[in-house]
Amino acid sequence: MPSPTPPPDTSDDGAIDVGLLSPVTAGHDAGVSDAAVLDALVTAEVALTRAYSRVGAAPGSAVTEVASTFGWQDGQSGCRGHGVALGDLVTAAVAGGNPVIPLVGALKARVSPEAATWIHRGATSQDILDTALVLVARDAAAEVAASLAATSVALAHLARVHRDEVAAARTLTQHAVPTTVGARVAGWLRGVDRARAQLNAVRAALPAQLGGAAGTAAAFAEHLGSAEAAAALVDAYAAELGLAAPAAPWHTERWPITELGDALVQALDAVGKIATDVATLSRTEIGEVAEGAGGGSSAMPQKQNPAASVLLRSAALRAPQLGATLHLAAALAADERPDGAWHAEWPTLRELLRLALGASAHAARLTAGLRIDAAAVAENLAATGGLLVSERLSIVLTPLIGGARVRDLVAAARGDDLAALLRALPELEGTDVADLLDPAAYTGLAGTFVDRSVAASPAPDAGKDPR
Amino acid sequence: MPSPTPPPDTSDDGAIDVGLLSPVTAGHDAGVSDAAVLDALVTAEVALTRAYSRVGAAPGSAVTEVASTFGWQDGQSGCRGHGVALGDLVTAAVAGGNPVIPLVGALKARVSPEAATWIHRGATSQDILDTALVLVARDAAAEVAASLAATSVALAHLARVHRDEVAAARTLTQHAVPTTVGARVAGWLRGVDRARAQLNAVRAALPAQLGGAAGTAAAFAEHLGSAEAAAALVDAYAAELGLAAPAAPWHTERWPITELGDALVQALDAVGKIATDVATLSRTEIGEVAEGAGGGSSAMPQKQNPAASVLLRSAALRAPQLGATLHLAAALAADERPDGAWHAEWPTLRELLRLALGASAHAARLTAGLRIDAAAVAENLAATGGLLVSERLSIVLTPLIGGARVRDLVAAARGDDLAALLRALPELEGTDVADLLDPAAYTGLAGTFVDRSVAASPAPDAGKDPR
Amino acid sequence: MPSPTPPPDTSDDGAIDVGLLSPVTAGHDAGVSDAAVLDALVTAEVALTRAYSRVGAAPGSAVTEVASTFGWQDGQSGCRGHGVALGDLVTAAVAGGNPVIPLVGALKARVSPEAATWIHRGATSQDILDTALVLVARDAAAEVAASLAATSVALAHLARVHRDEVAAARTLTQHAVPTTVGARVAGWLRGVDRARAQLNAVRAALPAQLGGAAGTAAAFAEHLGSAEAAAALVDAYAAELGLAAPAAPWHTERWPITELGDALVQALDAVGKIATDVATLSRTEIGEVAEGAGGGSSAMPQKQNPAASVLLRSAALRAPQLGATLHLAAALAADERPDGAWHAEWPTLRELLRLALGASAHAARLTAGLRIDAAAVAENLAATGGLLVSERLSIVLTPLIGGARVRDLVAAARGDDLAALLRALPELEGTDVADLLDPAAYTGLAGTFVDRSVAASPAPDAGKDPR
Amino acid sequence: MPSPTPPPDTSDDGAIDVGLLSPVTAGHDAGVSDAAVLDALVTAEVALTRAYSRVGAAPGSAVTEVASTFGWQDGQSGCRGHGVALGDLVTAAVAGGNPVIPLVGALKARVSPEAATWIHRGATSQDILDTALVLVARDAAAEVAASLAATSVALAHLARVHRDEVAAARTLTQHAVPTTVGARVAGWLRGVDRARAQLNAVRAALPAQLGGAAGTAAAFAEHLGSAEAAAALVDAYAAELGLAAPAAPWHTERWPITELGDALVQALDAVGKIATDVATLSRTEIGEVAEGAGGGSSAMPQKQNPAASVLLRSAALRAPQLGATLHLAAALAADERPDGAWHAEWPTLRELLRLALGASAHAARLTAGLRIDAAAVAENLAATGGLLVSERLSIVLTPLIGGARVRDLVAAARGDDLAALLRALPELEGTDVADLLDPAAYTGLAGTFVDRSVAASPAPDAGKDPR
Numbered sequence A, B, C, D: 001m002p003s004p005t006p007p008p009d010t011s012d013d014g015a016i017d018v019g020l021l022s023p024v025t026a027g028h029d030a031g032v033s034d035a036a037v038l039d040a041l042v043t044a045e046v047a048l049t050r051a052y053s054r055v056g057a058a059p060g061s062a063v064t065e066v067a068s069t070f071g072w073q074d075g076q077s078g079c080r081g082h083g084v085a086l087g088d089l090v091t092a093a094v095a096g097g098n099p100v101i102p103l104v105g106a107l108k109a110r111v112s113p114e115a116a117t118w119i120h121r122g123a124t125s126q127d128i129l130d131t132a133l134v135l136v137a138r139d140a141a142a143e144v145a146a147s148l149a150a151t152s153v154a155l156a157h158l159a160r161v162h163r164d165e166v167a168a169a170r171t172l173t174q175h176a177v178p179t180t181v182g183a184r185v186a187g188w189l190r191g192v193d194r195a196r197a198q199l200n201a202v203r204a205a206l207p208a209q210l211g212g213a214a215g216t217a218a219a220f221a222e223h224l225g226s227a228e229a230a231a232a233l234v235d236a237y238a239a240e241l242g243l244a245a246p247a248a249p250w251h252t253e254r255w256p257i258t259e260l261g262d263a264l265v266q267a268l269d270a271v272g273k274i275a276t277d278v279a280t281l282s283r284t285e286i287g288e289v290a291e292g293a294g295g296g297s298s299a300m301p302q303k304q305n306p307a308a309s310v311l312l313r314s315a316a317l318r319a320p321q322l323g324a325t326l327h328l329a330a331a332l333a334a335d336e337r338p339d340g341a342w343h344a345e346w347p348t349l350r351e352l353l354r355l356a357l358g359a360s361a362h363a364a365r366l367t368a369g370l371r372i373d374a375a376a377v378a379e380n381l382a383a384t385g386g387l388l389v390s391e392r393l394s395i396v397l398t399p400l401i402g403g404a405r406v407r408d409l410v411a412a413a414r415g416d417d418l419a420a421l422l423r424a425l426p427e428l429e430g431t432d433v434a435d436l437l438d439p440a441a442y443t444g445l446a447g448t449f450v451d452r453s454v455a456a457s458p459a460p461d462a463g464k465d466p467r
Helices: A034-054 A060-069 A086-096 A100-108 A125-161 A181-204 A218-224 A227-241 A255-281 A307-331 A341-369 A374-381 A385-401 A403-413 A418-423 A446-456 B034-054 B060-069 B086-096 B100-108 B125-161 B181-204 B218-224 B227-241 B255-281 B307-331 B341-369 B374-381 B385-401 B403-413 B418-423 B446-456 C034-054 C060-069 C086-096 C100-108 C125-161 C181-204 C218-224 C227-241 C255-281 C307-331 C341-369 C374-381 C385-401 C403-413 C418-423 C446-456 D034-054 D060-069 D086-096 D100-108 D125-161 D181-204 D218-224 D227-241 D255-281 D307-331 D341-369 D374-381 D385-401 D403-413 D418-423 D446-456
Strands: A166-171 A174-180 B072-074 B166-171 B174-180 C166-171 C174-180 D072-074 D166-171 D174-180
Touching (some): A034 A086, A034 A100, A086 A100, A100 A125, A125 A181, A125 A255, A125 A446, A166 A374, A174 A181, A174 A385, A181 A255, A181 A446, A181 B255, A218 A227, A218 B174, A218 B385, A227 B446, A255 A307, A255 A341, A255 B181, A255 B255, A307 A341, A307 B255, A307 B307, A307 C341, A307 D307, A341 C307, A341 C341, A385 B218, B034 B060, B034 B072, B034 B086, B034 B100, B034 B125, B034 B227, B060 B072, B086 B100, B100 B125, B125 B255, B125 B446, B166 B374, B174 B181, B174 B385, B174 B446, B181 B255, B255 B307, B255 B341, B307 D307, B341 D307, B341 D341, B385 B403, B385 B418, B403 B418, C034 C060, C034 C086, C034 C100, C034 C125, C034 C227, C100 C125, C125 C181, C125 C255, C125 C341, C166 C181, C166 C374, C174 C181, C174 C446, C181 C255, C181 C446, C181 D255, C218 D174, C218 D385, C255 C307, C255 C341, C255 D181, C255 D255, C255 D307, C307 C341, C307 D255, C307 D307, C385 C418, C403 C418, C446 D227, D034 D060, D034 D072, D034 D086, D034 D100, D034 D125, D034 D227, D086 D100, D100 D125, D125 D255, D125 D341, D166 D374, D174 D385, D174 D446, D181 D255, D181 D446, D218 D227, D255 D307, D255 D341, D385 D403, D403 D418
Antiparallel strands (some): A166 A174, B166 B174, C166 C174, D166 D174
């Protein structure tokens, strides 16, 4: 539901947050703005009215009036240009604790009395608000998934191109053994692809919410005359919106929210790991990678700030604690509607969606533009002399000269010419010392892992709406 | 891998934590004790040796020696009675930052030189430690899943028995409309069953870890002479342990850990929601439920503390933040082995497993013993007079007498006799006022949701090891 | 710095957040809006220019031009009506990762070349952004402190009025022994007063930030010709803003932020505890308290939702995790400016300020309007018969009849007439059984604690700006 | 209270945690072990008995019997060798939800009936458990403070020694301008000293807990005959233990716990920042610092793992979320004793104490042994040629040749000889180009900040117990 973002109707003292302190999300969060949420709230209300018609209860004329008055397009696009003023709603929402009650009043006031009776009929505020958040989340998650897919494409390309470019692997900050640039990138790719799969699974199952005052659907049954008809109404409502029909209301069983939250956090973990590596590899002393469009500094032109990585890391540091709040809210979802836990979800889920939207978009750009400096990679690879393959030397030489002498040899080699020391060993006569010390000859399954990861990476949906 | 827990070999100043401050986990955490982790570490090492034999590299005699020396049973039970002293290992582990390095030394010292060469061959500490944590998690998660399954059985029984017992539904702490005890319990059941499904999916896919110093498996390839043989070794190692073979090492792609953590937190959410409701419904003024074996007080015999609910809630309040730490560790999994993030996972995942083990066991007992006080349920249901069905009155009466008069009527009824007021209305002549005010006639789909939830609840694995 | 909130200059696709999903903060967050932050950024820049004049470096004409162009008022009110367009800045901020770089360009473009050279001279973005956040926090914290002070006044009044109103104390959800309404409220008061004290201590010490590119102040020394002059400039800058002069820059020593965050979370804990109790005590079955302006429900008129408590609890459930993010950012504040941790602070601190602003304002209103239902208090007090004083019976009777008989007696009393049972005991001849069973005679130090707490509660600053 | 750690009395299936998965805390956590907590629980009980004597109520003989039976030493050392079996207690604790109830039974069984009546007289479990946790925390916090003080000493020494050693400052991972090693270390020092001050303030004010069943002290008043005597008892109890006397019980006003938690997290932030920098500066490509006793690798001798930094970072990544749990528990401290929130504090606070104990000890060792590699510092300083002082060039040259030409010059200098370019400028005739390009001439207030920080660092308590 791309949000058209109508001009904000805000009172003079209303706070306006356009992202000044959130560069990672600024420009990527229109889909979760208050305007977009309002669109979704209106969409949920109109969908309920349409569902009453679909089950044969509401007269077509009333539904047509409601749908056209509030700009209903379809279950994917929802309502646009509905004309409900955001600012008024916010002011009214504070008193009642949620924006649905004033919204219902505003909607009813704009249609005929006959049509008005079919608006919000039998529903509770939570039905509309949960459904609206699901709609916003569905569209935002689709956008996140598309950005992650673009990131995968970029990473798969990088992994293939640099499949056999040998580099120093680092463990606990220290050069350990050789790896390849491709293997490193393939690891990033696996993380992103796993997060895509989880997010796609979650968003495919996002359920509508419709349970009435306390989740029994009693008012629907009363209005429609039977429990069966009420059950059909729930299914019709979900169908109108293209959402999954729930087996029962989930007013206080909040796994749809926590599973969504977990998937979003996982996506931020995946791009956070990439950003952590890019920031490190961009260090002045390392310089193996550079962001395509690094943040420069006019006063300090030698700087090539990994600006996108910095933003991605800032998002990844925040997301897990937001996910934790969603879980707490689930555990504390008391009674048939909780006394605070539910309200804690709204801004938390929205901020998590914002972070995922912004971070995944930045990740797509970052990976598409990432430059590998082959010379720096090679220079670092050579920095410790042959010691980077000391594990290999230990494996090969121990049977020939014993473990103690291997250790002595490697210890002596710090700063010395290891190749010369090895060539001087009678036991190694006939051994190709240059090959033995060649990092490229000690990369194990690095290429295999690249090939497997690239092959397993799902293509983005081609030519159709990823939603 | 039920842990036999050998007598602890601890130095005099070693801290001993047997659960004094953790009543929710005490008595349920043997499977994640240091002794159990040590068993799993030894198991992982022996499995690697066995894998070398399975791919035709290690001589049978060496493998037999290693396996018998350290008490190998099979891939499920692992090694028992291996004789490695826990206390020594802890002391040595501090210096190196992890316990695997001293463990390898201890193991090699106990077998022949020939056999010793096949121990830890080509592996890195993280291979063994990650695999050991996965083994411990697999067994603990199986126990959690079994407890959740028992909880489901108890809840399904409760939901069926109390399917049509009408009760007051509460929203934002206030009586709202009628529901049923069964519908409330069915909600708990859906939460538990969803958590079971997620946990079972995660534990079925838990991967072994084997990548060597920096995840390229280069040392294995060097030892075995080819990349293909190294790939086969990884598969053989996973097969020895009954774990999934990873497509590539996940040294710094930590979704197997975060997904496990998320599933455990979700399980704690589900039982936390139950406990939150039971604690509320046990309140002196409410008294609708009582734990079967409540914590009494000799000085205050009127108290029936919901002791299990209190413990469950304490666990549910802690778990989300532990899950957040696992996500942070994933996002900060720098390089080819991170500088702190990996180490942050170990105690965090263990505590999360402990909480899930203890809480799920308490939940199974709580739900099996939960008593419903039908009289209290009925008394509370009647507490607001007919006002509990005021939503229904609004639906039925508004067409007859208009919304304004309905509101006046309901306002007047506070403390008055609502039935008499209704019977006095000429517009309601012929209406069955008693039925109109009967909460049991306004429960909508409550019974349907019970039936659906019970029917959808998977039976526990019958007669076979749930692992 | 009350924010005048100029009309937002946002591009069509900019997200607008006016609080639709944040009823707890909506209407209370103008002071931390993007507009307010922008005011503070401009204020920090102008203060630096003024500081250059104060130390005798910048010509008065340049400073006068800068100050008047951007609406400088004074160190408390800062700049108003500066005319910098918010929307343009946000767009430009994304590219560079922070809004200061484009801001400097925008400011310089509006003054003469001579004056422009004194803008941002020697400063780094972090100097301006940190200082601006401190300014915003100072003003917001003053507002929070004022709301907490109002809450204290209301609580002290309540505690005094209900000092001796006996009520059932509840532990682990069960009636335990008597307490008083006053004692309960006095506990709330102590929590709020402690939070006030902590917050006031933190805000009195909030430091300015001025260190230049990497915290050495080298550029200031270069511009001014000496280290001493640079040190004086830092002091002058702080003095211009009414902030504490830092001993050294705190670019990557972030305790000023975490201590502020901790104090804000503590304030939310204190009001969260009140809200938790009010929500419980408002339950339909308990009904001891009611919010003055409860959220009603047209369809369910029997409901008196504790709407403010629900909002307060939603805020208190979110705040601790935001505080945790600030601590993580402090621990990960790498190098001389970190690669993500700093950026994670901005929106997190702002959201925490928002929550504290909204929640403290709601708490002030909630406590000012809280109604105690004396009849319900008395009814609940009597609910368990004399068993509420069973602890007292045990103390008094055990010496007379032995512990075993006391236990039997109390057990028998459930549902029976305890007074009659006691009067039938020969050992109690002469004892005033009515007094023995009177809860009012067993409230210990409840009154003392009220008196102490009220006496210790500091009065709000009278007649002067609390900032 | 150094814990003598009696031999653990654990059942065969009891979990034993000696720290296998917690290398950062292993060996440092004896003071918070179950045995130490048990000591403190016994200490609190004996102190209450002694307090009854101090106020003139209990006969000296009874108190002497109790004190001697359970090994009372004094208020600092508490009880030692009390002979209560830990394992039995744990088993019994699970049923009742806390260990105090079985403890009281065990204590009473070991003294005469007369003495037994003075044990736990009028107290509630929370009085004893909260006080015991405070005692454990007091001693642990003293140990943490001592380790932090040692860290300060080491850092102050390092800062002084390397006061003028010029180094590259890094912002957003990139070389920015010069700084000094001393200035960097002085920043670490300020962070540690601030954390010390906060921790010392908190531990000096740690209050005893004594309120009886619901915080009214009614049972004490009943036993002692007056409210005044009960108030005196509370003061006497605190005096026996050397703790602050609380103005009122804090059963559900939990700021003493959250403030302690915040101070511990702040300490972990401070050492986490050091570890983050040390890990970065230890990187193979940077190599400016090395831990004195780095973790080596036999297979990879080129590695000098920053093992202590890794452990410190793992602790710092975990601590904030534990602190958040304490805050949540405070906000949810319902009624007069909460239904879960209190229980959530126990293991959380203990783990936070453990982390602070271990991390502060490692930090003291790390900083005492930290080696600065002057050659590497110098090499990195020179890595970007004169570009590291490009900010200075901009300041100096802009007035001479204009900003545009400065930018061109600096851009041209990448890889070129900047000094030669400068000397070729006619406008710079007479300028000392070597000095202009000398990083040592552009360190601003770096030395001043070192001097201030070292001068402000409080000396550790000399010759007396820091407790």
